[in-house]
Amino acid sequence: MDQNLSQYKIFYEVAKAGNISKAAKELYISQPAISKAISKLEDSLGLSLFTRSSRGVQLTAEGEVLFEHTKEAFDALERGELELKRIQEFDIGHLRIGVSNTLCKYILLPYLKTFIDQYPHMRITIESQSTAQTLSRLEQQKIDLGLVAEPSVRRDLSFIPVMDIQDIFVTTPSYLENLYLREGRDTDIFETGNIMLLDSSNMTRHHVDEYMAQNHILPRQILEVTTMDLLIEFAKIGLGVACVIKELIQKELDNHTLIEVPLDIPIHRRTIGFAYHPSNQTTALKTFLEFLY
Missing domain, CATH: 3.40.190.10 (Periplasmic binding protein-like II)
Known part of the structure:
Protein backbone atom coordinates (compact mmCIF):
# COMPACT_ATOMS: atom_id res chain seq x y z
CA MET A 1 0.00 0.00 0.00
CA ASP A 2 1.78 3.09 -1.24
CA GLN A 3 -0.86 5.57 -0.08
CA ASN A 4 -0.87 7.30 3.27
CA LEU A 5 -3.54 5.94 5.62
CA SER A 6 -4.84 9.47 6.12
CA GLN A 7 -5.80 9.62 2.43
CA TYR A 8 -7.98 6.55 2.87
CA LYS A 9 -9.52 8.07 6.00
CA ILE A 10 -10.39 11.22 4.04
CA PHE A 11 -11.79 9.15 1.17
CA TYR A 12 -13.87 7.12 3.62
CA GLU A 13 -15.35 10.16 5.35
CA VAL A 14 -16.14 11.90 2.05
CA ALA A 15 -17.81 8.76 0.72
CA LYS A 16 -19.91 8.46 3.90
CA ALA A 17 -20.91 12.12 3.89
CA GLY A 18 -21.39 12.42 0.11
CA ASN A 19 -20.20 15.98 0.51
CA ILE A 20 -16.74 17.48 0.87
CA SER A 21 -17.81 20.32 3.17
CA LYS A 22 -19.49 17.90 5.60
CA ALA A 23 -16.38 15.69 5.60
CA ALA A 24 -14.21 18.74 6.24
CA LYS A 25 -16.24 19.56 9.36
CA GLU A 26 -16.03 15.96 10.53
CA LEU A 27 -12.26 15.81 10.05
CA TYR A 28 -11.51 19.38 11.13
CA ILE A 29 -9.51 20.14 7.99
CA SER A 30 -10.11 22.53 5.11
CA GLN A 31 -12.07 21.67 1.98
CA PRO A 32 -9.07 22.38 -0.31
CA ALA A 33 -6.97 19.94 1.75
CA ILE A 34 -9.62 17.27 1.32
CA SER A 35 -9.90 17.86 -2.41
CA LYS A 36 -6.12 17.67 -2.73
CA ALA A 37 -5.93 14.39 -0.75
CA ILE A 38 -8.67 12.81 -2.89
CA SER A 39 -6.94 13.90 -6.09
CA LYS A 40 -3.63 12.44 -4.90
CA LEU A 41 -5.32 9.15 -4.05
CA GLU A 42 -7.03 9.00 -7.44
CA ASP A 43 -3.77 9.80 -9.23
CA SER A 44 -1.84 7.11 -7.36
CA LEU A 45 -4.54 4.51 -8.08
CA GLY A 46 -5.04 5.66 -11.66
CA LEU A 47 -8.83 5.69 -11.15
CA SER A 48 -11.61 8.16 -10.55
CA LEU A 49 -13.25 7.49 -7.23
CA PHE A 50 -15.95 10.19 -7.29
CA THR A 51 -18.09 12.05 -9.75
CA ARG A 52 -18.55 15.69 -8.74
CA SER A 53 -21.67 17.80 -9.06
CA SER A 54 -23.12 20.93 -7.51
CA ARG A 55 -24.95 18.77 -5.00
CA GLY A 56 -21.84 16.99 -3.80
CA VAL A 57 -19.90 13.88 -4.75
CA GLN A 58 -20.95 10.36 -5.69
CA LEU A 59 -18.87 7.20 -5.72
CA THR A 60 -17.90 5.67 -9.05
CA ALA A 61 -18.12 1.89 -9.49
CA GLU A 62 -14.44 1.66 -8.60
CA GLY A 63 -15.01 3.99 -5.66
CA GLU A 64 -17.77 1.70 -4.38
CA VAL A 65 -15.34 -1.24 -4.36
CA LEU A 66 -12.72 0.73 -2.45
CA PHE A 67 -15.32 2.09 -0.02
CA GLU A 68 -16.44 -1.42 0.99
CA HIS A 69 -12.86 -2.38 1.84
CA THR A 70 -12.08 0.84 3.69
CA LYS A 71 -15.34 0.50 5.63
CA GLU A 72 -14.31 -2.99 6.81
CA ALA A 73 -10.88 -1.69 7.76
CA PHE A 74 -12.07 1.33 9.73
CA ASP A 75 -14.86 -0.65 11.36
CA ALA A 76 -12.22 -3.16 12.51
CA LEU A 77 -10.07 -0.35 13.90
CA GLU A 78 -13.05 1.08 15.75
CA ARG A 79 -13.83 -2.33 17.26
CA GLY A 80 -10.20 -2.60 18.34
CA GLU A 81 -10.33 0.79 20.05
CA LEU A 82 -13.55 -0.15 21.83
CA GLU A 83 -12.02 -3.42 22.99
CA LEU A 84 -8.98 -1.61 24.38
CA LYS A 85 -11.26 0.85 26.15
CA ARG A 86 -13.23 -2.05 27.61
CA ILE A 87 -10.01 -3.68 28.82
CA GLN A 88 -8.98 -0.47 30.56
CA GLU A 89 -12.38 0.07 32.14
CA PHE A 90 -12.92 -3.50 33.39
CA ASP A 91 -9.32 -4.74 33.84
CA ILE A 92 -9.94 -7.24 31.05
CA GLY A 93 -6.92 -8.93 29.54
CA HIS A 94 -5.78 -12.37 28.49
CA LEU A 95 -3.26 -14.13 30.72
CA ARG A 96 -1.80 -17.38 29.37
CA ILE A 97 -0.23 -19.65 32.00
CA GLY A 98 1.74 -22.87 31.53
CA VAL A 99 1.91 -25.29 34.47
CA SER A 100 2.11 -28.99 35.29
CA ASN A 101 -0.95 -30.75 36.72
CA THR A 102 0.70 -31.10 40.13
CA LEU A 103 1.77 -27.48 40.51
CA CYS A 104 -1.56 -26.30 39.13
CA LYS A 105 -3.57 -28.23 41.70
CA TYR A 106 -1.45 -27.61 44.78
CA ILE A 107 0.16 -24.21 44.20
CA LEU A 108 -1.38 -22.22 41.33
CA LEU A 109 -5.07 -22.61 42.23
CA PRO A 110 -4.88 -20.67 45.54
CA TYR A 111 -3.11 -17.79 43.75
CA LEU A 112 -5.69 -17.81 40.94
CA LYS A 113 -8.61 -17.75 43.35
CA THR A 114 -7.37 -14.58 45.03
CA PHE A 115 -6.37 -13.01 41.70
CA ILE A 116 -9.77 -13.67 40.11
CA ASP A 117 -11.50 -12.19 43.15
CA GLN A 118 -9.61 -8.96 42.46
CA TYR A 119 -9.79 -9.07 38.64
CA PRO A 120 -13.01 -10.95 37.79
CA HIS A 121 -13.03 -9.83 34.15
CA MET A 122 -9.55 -11.12 33.32
CA ARG A 123 -9.51 -13.91 30.75
CA ILE A 124 -7.18 -16.74 31.80
CA THR A 125 -5.94 -19.69 29.76
CA ILE A 126 -4.21 -22.59 31.50
CA GLU A 127 -1.91 -24.84 29.46
CA SER A 128 -1.46 -28.07 31.38
CA GLN A 129 1.90 -29.44 30.27
CA SER A 130 5.36 -30.49 31.35
CA THR A 131 7.81 -27.97 32.77
CA ALA A 132 10.04 -28.44 29.72
CA GLN A 133 7.16 -27.48 27.43
CA THR A 134 6.29 -24.49 29.58
CA LEU A 135 9.88 -23.19 29.48
CA SER A 136 10.01 -23.67 25.71
CA ARG A 137 6.75 -21.79 25.16
CA LEU A 138 7.92 -19.00 27.47
CA GLU A 139 11.07 -18.60 25.39
CA GLN A 140 8.95 -18.41 22.25
CA GLN A 141 6.60 -15.96 24.04
CA LYS A 142 3.60 -18.14 23.23
CA ILE A 143 2.50 -17.95 26.87
CA ASP A 144 2.85 -15.13 29.40
CA LEU A 145 3.68 -16.97 32.58
CA GLY A 146 4.88 -20.35 33.79
CA LEU A 147 4.77 -21.88 37.24
CA VAL A 148 7.88 -24.06 37.32
CA ALA A 149 10.75 -25.31 39.43
CA GLU A 150 13.57 -22.81 39.08
CA PRO A 151 15.56 -23.89 36.01
CA SER A 152 19.30 -24.40 36.41
CA VAL A 153 19.76 -22.33 33.26
CA ARG A 154 17.54 -19.25 33.24
CA ARG A 155 17.34 -19.01 29.41
CA ASP A 156 16.90 -15.22 29.66
CA LEU A 157 13.73 -15.68 31.70
CA SER A 158 12.87 -13.73 34.84
CA PHE A 159 11.93 -15.80 37.89
CA ILE A 160 9.91 -14.91 40.98
CA PRO A 161 10.31 -17.52 43.78
CA VAL A 162 7.15 -18.63 45.55
CA MET A 163 8.14 -21.55 47.80
CA ASP A 164 10.75 -24.23 48.39
CA ILE A 165 9.82 -27.89 48.10
CA GLN A 166 11.48 -31.09 49.31
CA ARG A 269 15.45 -28.69 47.90
CA ARG A 270 13.99 -26.99 44.85
CA THR A 271 12.43 -23.56 44.43
CA ILE A 272 9.05 -23.17 42.75
CA GLY A 273 8.14 -19.85 41.21
CA PHE A 274 6.67 -17.89 38.34
CA ALA A 275 8.82 -17.48 35.23
CA TYR A 276 8.19 -15.00 32.42
CA HIS A 277 9.98 -13.42 29.49
CA PRO A 278 11.19 -9.94 30.51
CA SER A 279 10.33 -8.46 27.11
CA ASN A 280 6.66 -9.42 27.56
CA GLN A 281 4.84 -6.15 28.28
CA THR A 282 1.20 -7.24 28.09
CA THR A 283 -1.21 -5.53 30.47
CA ALA A 284 -2.43 -8.89 31.78
CA LEU A 285 1.08 -10.01 32.77
CA LYS A 286 1.90 -6.65 34.38
CA THR A 287 -1.32 -6.87 36.37
CA PHE A 288 -0.51 -10.37 37.64
CA LEU A 289 3.08 -9.44 38.56
CA GLU A 290 1.82 -6.44 40.52
CA PHE A 291 -0.64 -8.77 42.25
CA LEU A 292 2.23 -11.09 43.27
CA TYR A 293 4.16 -8.23 44.86
Missing part, protein backbone atom coordinates in the same frame (compact mmCIF):
# COMPACT_ATOMS: atom_id res chain seq x y z
CA ASP A 167 11.39 -34.40 47.44
CA ILE A 168 11.26 -37.40 49.78
CA PHE A 169 10.60 -41.14 49.65
CA VAL A 170 7.53 -42.35 51.52
CA THR A 171 5.57 -45.53 52.07
CA THR A 172 3.01 -46.98 54.45
CA PRO A 173 4.11 -48.40 57.81
CA SER A 174 2.68 -51.80 56.80
CA TYR A 175 4.61 -51.93 53.51
CA LEU A 176 7.86 -51.14 55.30
CA GLU A 177 7.18 -53.69 58.05
CA ASN A 178 6.36 -56.43 55.51
CA LEU A 179 9.50 -55.60 53.55
CA TYR A 180 11.59 -55.95 56.73
CA LEU A 181 9.89 -59.28 57.56
CA ARG A 182 10.66 -60.61 54.11
CA GLU A 183 14.14 -59.19 53.55
CA GLY A 184 15.46 -58.41 57.05
CA ARG A 185 15.78 -55.06 58.80
CA ASP A 186 19.23 -54.42 57.35
CA THR A 187 17.88 -54.61 53.78
CA ASP A 188 18.60 -51.87 51.30
CA ILE A 189 15.10 -50.57 50.51
CA PHE A 190 16.17 -49.38 47.07
CA GLU A 191 17.41 -52.83 46.14
CA THR A 192 14.52 -54.88 47.48
CA GLY A 193 11.55 -52.51 47.47
CA ASN A 194 9.18 -51.46 44.71
CA ILE A 195 10.39 -47.91 43.98
CA MET A 196 7.74 -45.68 42.41
CA LEU A 197 8.86 -42.64 40.41
CA LEU A 198 7.42 -40.19 37.93
CA ASP A 199 8.06 -41.13 34.30
CA SER A 200 11.43 -40.30 32.76
CA SER A 201 10.11 -37.33 30.75
CA ASN A 202 9.28 -35.41 33.93
CA MET A 203 11.63 -32.68 35.24
CA THR A 204 11.12 -33.90 38.82
CA ARG A 205 12.26 -37.35 37.73
CA HIS A 206 15.42 -35.82 36.22
CA HIS A 207 16.08 -34.11 39.55
CA VAL A 208 15.64 -37.37 41.49
CA ASP A 209 17.68 -39.40 38.97
CA GLU A 210 20.53 -36.92 39.34
CA TYR A 211 20.39 -37.30 43.12
CA MET A 212 20.39 -41.10 42.93
CA ALA A 213 23.30 -41.14 40.49
CA GLN A 214 25.35 -38.83 42.71
CA ASN A 215 24.66 -41.03 45.75
CA HIS A 216 25.11 -44.37 43.95
CA ILE A 217 21.51 -45.43 44.52
CA LEU A 218 20.44 -48.05 41.96
CA PRO A 219 16.81 -49.19 42.35
CA ARG A 220 16.30 -52.69 40.99
CA GLN A 221 12.55 -52.47 40.56
CA ILE A 222 10.99 -49.22 39.34
CA LEU A 223 7.33 -48.50 38.75
CA GLU A 224 6.89 -45.39 36.61
CA VAL A 225 3.78 -43.26 37.12
CA THR A 226 2.58 -40.33 35.03
CA THR A 227 1.35 -37.97 37.78
CA MET A 228 2.24 -36.99 41.32
CA ASP A 229 -1.34 -37.62 42.46
CA LEU A 230 -1.11 -41.24 41.32
CA LEU A 231 2.23 -41.65 43.07
CA ILE A 232 0.68 -40.46 46.32
CA GLU A 233 -2.37 -42.70 45.94
CA PHE A 234 -0.25 -45.77 45.07
CA ALA A 235 1.93 -45.09 48.10
CA LYS A 236 -1.15 -44.79 50.36
CA ILE A 237 -2.45 -48.25 49.36
CA GLY A 238 0.94 -49.82 50.14
CA LEU A 239 2.07 -50.54 46.59
CA GLY A 240 5.65 -49.48 47.25
CA VAL A 241 8.01 -46.64 48.10
CA ALA A 242 7.18 -43.42 46.24
CA CYS A 243 9.23 -40.30 45.65
CA VAL A 244 6.85 -37.39 46.25
CA ILE A 245 6.92 -33.74 47.24
CA LYS A 246 6.81 -33.50 51.03
CA GLU A 247 4.71 -30.33 51.12
CA LEU A 248 1.90 -32.10 49.23
CA ILE A 249 1.54 -34.95 51.75
CA GLN A 250 2.13 -33.19 55.05
CA LYS A 251 -1.33 -34.24 56.22
CA GLU A 252 -0.56 -37.93 55.54
CA LEU A 253 2.78 -37.63 57.32
CA ASP A 254 1.15 -35.97 60.33
CA ASN A 255 -1.49 -38.70 60.71
CA HIS A 256 1.05 -41.47 59.91
CA THR A 257 -0.83 -42.74 56.85
CA LEU A 258 2.58 -42.39 55.19
CA ILE A 259 6.02 -42.37 56.74
CA GLU A 260 9.21 -40.88 55.37
CA VAL A 261 12.02 -43.24 54.43
CA PRO A 262 15.21 -41.78 55.95
CA LEU A 263 18.05 -40.97 53.55
CA ASP A 264 21.71 -40.61 54.50
CA ILE A 265 21.86 -37.50 52.34
CA PRO A 266 18.56 -35.67 51.72
CA ILE A 267 17.56 -34.71 48.19
CA HIS A 268 18.40 -31.04 47.81
